[in-house]
Amino acid sequence: MTLSLHSPLPVLVRDATEADMAQVQAIYTFYVTRSAASFEEVPPNVDEMIRRYATTLERGMPYLVAEDQGEVVGYTYAGPWRPRSAYRYTVEDSIYVAPFVQRRGVGRALLGGLVERCTELGYRRMIAVIGDSANQSSIALHRAMGFRQEGVLRGVGLKFGRWVDVVMMHRALGDDSRPLPDGCTAPPFPDIEG
Template identity: 55%
Template sequence: MIVRQATEADAKALAAIYGDAVLYGFGTFEEVPPSAADMDARRRAVQDQGLPYLVAEVDGEVLGFAYAAPFRPRAAYRYTLEDSVYVSPAARGKGIGRAVLSAVIAACEALGVRQLMAVIGDSGNDSSIGLHRAVGFEQTGVGKSVGFKHGRWVDIVHMQKPLNGGDARLPDAPGITLTGH
């Protein structure tokens, strides 16, 4: 497995992986799959801010991706990012998500990020909750029935992982320049 920066050439694979989550899952609250061009624009928007947008590739095929984007646009959030991770249905349970999310965490640490947030769609999303727990996230709350998708109300699970000492000391760097996501 190779974990690397996503590129324009990955747009079709990103759209296919994410599109499956949109159509059949609750991990995202989008209901219409974005096009490959839309996914590439999203990738560029993250990478243009100097943030990680990574893919996991096996035998030349992209099987998963993860990235970190601004958690919220206000300046006070400049030390906090939010991760997203998606894996091809055929590759789930094979370590793809853990590999690519671990690489995103390492990249966020190198950037001086202090808190990494996960906002996971569906309190029954055991695979994503378990993945985040396995790499050191703790659950910090649940938003009950905040989304409506596939004919039912869906919760969101908030998880958080402190990086670089979290809030144990004051920041020693200016933080991430926020332009939204």
């Protein structure tokens, strides 16, 4: 029996470890070098990916990977949306899926896990900043997971010799009728811009 290329891939979504960062770096390198999904132009090395991973954990934020038969096939994490303290209950997601498993449910499993974890931590909103309005897979994934498109910033990036858009999407986390986050477990981010 031959599996369709679009058959769901049963993956294990789990907390990332430092040992996963070499595989994470390989996935990210694909997007940096071959797409406008990331506006980075030079792929970071494994040491830099470990530093970014550690920063995410230091902030108390989730960093998840999807694993298939011992191989990392995608990853996602949350970071602060903006540094000023009034934004401390809003996060931004980042998600990347290995190109050979796209359209197999890996992104949905990862983003679903991230949304659940951030909701449990008490965050109220999640923002998606999607590189390239032609990135219909990411836009469709976010829409399927309850994100609403809020706008398009036209031609704000220059990559591969062309001007690239950014698509802004967002969704609520949990019930909007929740009281103000008195005692919320979400850590405040420092107001670094004073």
